Amino acid sequence: MLSIPDTYPIDLKPFPSDLSMPYTLTPGRAAGIFLAEIGNKRIVGSRFRDGGTVAVPAQDFCPKTGDSEFDLVEAPSTGTLNAFTETEAGIIGLIRIDGSDFDFPHQIVDAGYDDLTVGDRVEAVWGEGAGESILGIKGFKPSPKAPVGSIKPLENPAKQVEVVPYRMDLHYEHAFGPYYGRLFDEIKTNRRIMGVRTSNGEGALLPPRELDDITHKKTGTWVEVKQTGTVRACSVIHLQFIGQKQPPPYIYAEIILDGALTRLIHNISGIDMSRAKELVKPGTRVRAVWRDGEPTGSLADISHFEVIGGEDERS
Amino acid sequence: MPANRVAVISSTQTELRGNWSGAQHIDLIAAVVTDVFKGTGLTLDDVDFVFDSGSDVLDGRSISNCGFLGAMGAHHKEESRIEEDGLWAALYGVTKIASGAANVGLIIAYSKPSESDPNAFYKSQVEPFYQRPVGFDHRAASGIQAQRYLADHGVSEKQLAGLVSNRWASASAGRRVPLDAVPDEREVLASPSVARPLTQLMMSRPTDGAVAILIASEDIARRTAKTPVWITGMGMSGDRHSFATRKAGTLEACEAAATSAFKQAGWSKPTPAVAETSASSAVTELMVLEAIGLARPGKGLDLTGDGKIAVNKSGGSLPADPIMATGLVRLAEASRQLVYPAEYGLKSPTTAIAHGAGGVGMQTHCVFTLEV
Numbered sequence: 001m002l003s004i005p006d007t008y009p010i011d012l013k014p015f016p017s018d019l020s021m022p023y024t025l026t027p028g029r030a031a032g033i034f035l036a037e038i039g040n041k042r043i044v045g046s047r048f049r050d051g052g053t054v055a056v057p058a059q060d061f062c063p064k065t066g067d068s069e070f071d072l073v074e075a076p077s078t079g080t081l082n083a084f085t086e087t088e089a090g091i092i093g094l095i096r097i098d099g100s101d102f103d104f105p106h107q108i109v110d111a112g113y114d115d116l117t118v119g120d121r122v123e124a125v126w127g128e129g130a131g132e133s134i135l136g137i138k139g140f141k142p143s144p145k146a147p148v149g150s151i152k153p154l155e156n157p158a159k160q161v162e163v164v165p166y167r168m169d170l171h172y173e174h175a176f177g178p179y180y181g182r183l184f185d186e187i188k189t190n191r192r193i194m195g196v197r198t199s200n201g202e203g204a205l206l207p208p209r210e211l212d213d214i215t216h217k218k219t220g221t222w223v224e225v226k227q228t229g230t231v232r233a234c235s236v237i238h239l240q241f242i243g244q245k246q247p248p249p250y251i252y253a254e255i256i257l258d259g260a261l262t263r264l265i266h267n268i269s270g271i272d273m274s275r276a277k278e279l280v281k282p283g284t285r286v287r288a289v290w291r292d293g294e295p296t297g298s299l300a301d302i303s304h305f306e307v308i309g310g311e312d313e314r315s
Numbered sequence: 316m317p318a319n320r321v322a323v324i325s326s327t328q329t330e331l332r333g334n335w336s337g338a339q340h341i342d343l344i345a346a347v348v349t350d351v352f353k354g355t356g357l358t359l360d361d362v363d364f365v366f367d368s369g370s371d372v373l374d375g376r377s378i379s380n381c382g383f384l385g386a387m388g389a390h391h392k393e394e395s396r397i398e399e400d401g402l403w404a405a406l407y408g409v410t411k412i413a414s415g416a417a418n419v420g421l422i423i424a425y426s427k428p429s430e431s432d433p434n435a436f437y438k439s440q441v442e443p444f445y446q447r448p449v450g451f452d453h454r455a456a457s458g459i460q461a462q463r464y465l466a467d468h469g470v471s472e473k474q475l476a477g478l479v480s481n482r483w484a485s486a487s488a489g490r491r492v493p494l495d496a497v498p499d500e501r502e503v504l505a506s507p508s509v510a511r512p513l514t515q516l517m518m519s520r521p522t523d524g525a526v527a528i529l530i531a532s533e534d535i536a537r538r539t540a541k542t543p544v545w546i547t548g549m550g551m552s553g554d555r556h557s558f559a560t561r562k563a564g565t566l567e568a569c570e571a572a573a574t575s576a577f578k579q580a581g582w583s584k585p586t587p588a589v590a591e592t593s594a595s596s597a598v599t600e601l602m603v604l605e606a607i608g609l610a611r612p613g614k615g616l617d618l619t620g621d622g623k624i625a626v627n628k629s630g631g632s633l634p635a636d637p638i639m640a641t642g643l644v645r646l647a648e649a650s651r652q653l654v655y656p657a658e659y660g661l662k663s664p665t666t667a668i669a670h671g672a673g674g675v676g677m678q679t680h681c682v683f684t685l686e687v
Contacts, residue, residue: 014336014430017375031444055560057445063560083563085458086511089450094459094559103559105451113511118466135448166443172375172431177339211345213385216359 012181012188012297014173022242023166030058032160033072038136041126043077044154045100046070054151056100057134063102072157075099076149077124079140086113095122095140099151107139121146132161179208182222188297191290195225195260203261226258227288228308234268234284236276249273251280255305269304279307318413322536322543323685326647327351328526331492331635334429335523340374341386343525344425348388351421351527355539362529363417364393366408368401368424370639372436387423400424400593401526401643402671402681406549408530418532424640428521433638440675442557453595456558456676457518458510461598463564465512468613472512475597476503479516479633481619482600486630489659492522494634517597519636526643528650544650544667548582548684550575558676566599569606569672569680576668577608580684585609587684588664589625589652591645593632593672600633603670607682628652628659642671646683653687 027035034044034057045056049069053062056075061068075097082103084093091113094103108116109125122140176184179196183206186192195204197220199212204223212219233254240248246267254263268286271279286305295301327350329335329343352358365387371379380387380396387394397404401424408420428436437453464470477500486492498506498516506516536543552571554561561567577585585608592607594600601615604626610618618626629648632641649667652659667685672678 019375025443027444035444063555063557083459083462085455085462085513087450087452087454087458087509089452089455092449092451092455092458102557104557105446105455105559106449118462133448134445139449164444168439170372170375170431170435170439174375174430175336175339175427177337177342179342180339181337209345209385210342211349211386211388214390216348216385216388216390 012176012185014175015298017172017174019168019170019172021168023168025164025166027161027164028060029160030060030070030072032162033157034058035132035134035161035164036158038132038134040158042154043075043097043124043137044157045073045075045097045151047073047151053101054099055102056097057104072154074152074154076151078143078146078149079122081108081116081118081120081122081140081142083118084108084113084116091116093122093140098149106134106137108141109139110141116142120144132164179210183207184297187299187301188295191301193225193227193257193288194222197221197223198261204259206257206260206262206264223259225260229255229257229260229264229286229305231268231280231284231286232256232263232282234280234282236273249276251276253280253286253305255286266299266302267304268307270306319415320533320536320545321409321412321530322533322540322545323646323650324529324531324536324540324543325351325353325355326526326528326650328491328644328647329524331522331524331637331644333520333522335427336429340369340379340425340427341383343427343523344383344423345386347525347527348386348421348423351529355529357419357529357539359388361419362388362392362421363419364395364408364411365389365421365423366395366397366404367422368397368399368404368639368643369426370398370436372439373426373428373431373433373638375431388421399639399679400671400673400681401640402646402669402683403551403642405528405530405643405646405683406551406681409546409549412530412532418535420530421527422530422643423525423527424637424643425525426637426640427523428638429523433521436638437675446557451558453675454510454518457596457599458513460602460676461510461513461517461596464598464602467564470601470613470616472504473500474616475517476500478597478600478616478619479503482627482630482633485628486634489629492630492635513596513598519595519632520634522635522637524635524637524640524644526637526640526647528643528647542654542687544653545686546683547686548576548578548580549682550577550579551679551681553674553679556678558678561676565612566602566606566677566680568678569603569670569682570608572680572682573607576682576684580686582684585668587624587666587668589628589649589661589667590670591627591629591631591649591652591667592670593636593641593645595632595636595672595677597633599677600627600631603672603677607668607670625652625659625661625664628661642669642681645669645671649685653685
């Protein structure tokens with residue numbers, strides 16, 4: 001049985017991280033018109049030309065045959081409850097709109113889980129100011145006497161919704177593990193940058209790791225690398241982009257710290273930015289500048305790197 | 316030209332823990348990649364390609380495999396990432412060796428769902444215009460599968476609880492899944508409701524861990540493995556993305572994957588001695604066994620006794636579901652049971668099935684047949 005030796009007691013809490021991604025989703029013709037018609041309180045479906053299969057809500061492709069030739073239709077707001085469950089999101093049912101050949105999921109409202117039976121008649125409950133979302137239909141409620149509706153041609157369809165703004169937020173708690181754990185613990189408590197020697201003992205790998213990437217052999221002992229180093233690549237960033245930590249312009253740099261073999265990504269500042277291209281180049285010597293205040297145990301504890309005058313390795 | 320034979324020659328895994336809080340992905344991966352060569356006489360130099368499975372969404376970084384290449388031993392090697400369960404990575408690798416394009420492949424899968432929220436992972440797979448806004452997700456799909464299964468076949472929630480308890484007990488006995496306690500029926504039924512009628516303990520339990528296997532062509536397998544485990548059939552299939560439009564009450568894609576694998580293996584009837592399967596809930600555990608053909612529809616519970624087929628001796632995926640690695644763990648487990656049957660209280664099994672799955676409500680399926 002293999003288990004990992006916990007070689008170093010980790011007292012750092014996991015590293016919290018959020019991914020927050022904005023999207024502009026393209027619903028396409030069928031869903032785009034379905035969403036546009038929500039404002040008119042009309043439910044739109046697709047009738048596929050090859051065989052007359054009907055899908056509600058509207059689809060660009062037949063779920064059964066893949067057929068993409070279809071006419072949009074107006075579906076009734078009544079149907080049958082074919083299955084249901086209750087989760088933290090509420091009661092979710094599979095609904096078959098009258099005249100449709102397929103189920104779709106939606107909320108079941110105005111009923112408790114125990115009041116429901118598979119096969120119940122249901123009808124749509126519209127929200128106020130329905131908008132351009134399927135949630136313009138709040139859900140479906142039991143309606144024992146709802147007459148069986150029928151599919152009709154869609155008259156004067158609304159202009160389709162072209163884009164749906166969307167955002168996905170994902171939260172993470174990343175474990176450091178024994179090697180990154182010591183690296184960030186040393187940064188936090190001792191302002192030391194620790195690497196491990198390569199498997200052949202020459203120079204240090206930063207960040208430290210159990211196995212040498214190139215040889216896949218065990219790395220060697222811990223070693224503190226210097227807080228000075230040499231720029232090996234850099235770019236003056238003028239572009240704005242999502243997830244950026246500081247307003248441009250700033251200097252992105254890949255720095256090999258003295259004693260290390262690998263590049264550390266950080267920023268260079270403290271210079272006249274109008275002369276950035278001239279003052280910071282591959283070969284420029286730099287030194288870490290620590291941030292004042294409570295240490296966080298991350299690379300943000302180094303505020304930036306500053307240029308060491310007169311040490312450029314090319315001069 | 317007939318395809319070359321391919322065998323599993325070695326496999327290893329970390330413990331499957333609820334939370335590997337003291338290890339990163341690379342620590343888990345490095346551990347299994349180092350260990351998998353032991354006893355084979357092979358080294359990383361002998362490996363022609365590295366295929367791996369994991370999820371960018373679960374890992375919280377884009378193209379996450381690129382950050383793990385060093386730990387995977389993939390430096391300057393052919394490496395490919397499969398954004399499906401690791402059993403698909405194995406399928407890809409077997410195909411490559413069978414074609415004669417390579418001799419030795421390293422297959423890796425890993426998972427750390429403890430670092431994120433598996434519900435958000437599954438939700439990200441749901442269609443965003445019609446389904447995601449109304450709260451439809453993996454749990455809802457599982458609840459609906461359960462409602463139908465119980466109603467169609469007269470199976471009770473208590474029986475599901477018994478199945479769960481049984482699987483956790485097997486996992487606990489196997490030492491690869493550390494568990495504080497094995498819940499009894501009453502505790503399974505009393506755990507919080509997740510998707511009625513399913514409770515928390517009736518859902519598979521996400522776990523952290525990594526698994527690695529070595530596969531090789533026939534001549535190398537015969538020279539390196541104590542008992543080469545021949546991969547004699549493989550099949551995979553994907554159902555419709557939209558859960559609501561799939562055929563109700565069955566897992567058609569699982570059936571198709573199994574049929575394809577059995578045909579390749581030349582099995583007229585699926586009567587393996589060992590079966591290791593994946594499931595997202597106690598109900599889909601039964602539905603998978605039935606779709607593969609090990610039991611008639613609604614009769615999956617009959618397999619939980621001491622029948623002819625050793626089903627999920629490892630405990631299966633209910634007590635330990637390292638999402639994206641679960642299917643490859645099944646291949647590792649099934650191979651181990653064929654090579655070391657005494658460890659599992661088995662006599663001398665010669666055939667096995669390994670099954671993996673993916674997606675919301677188990678959309679995709681992959682089945683391997685194994686023989687020794």
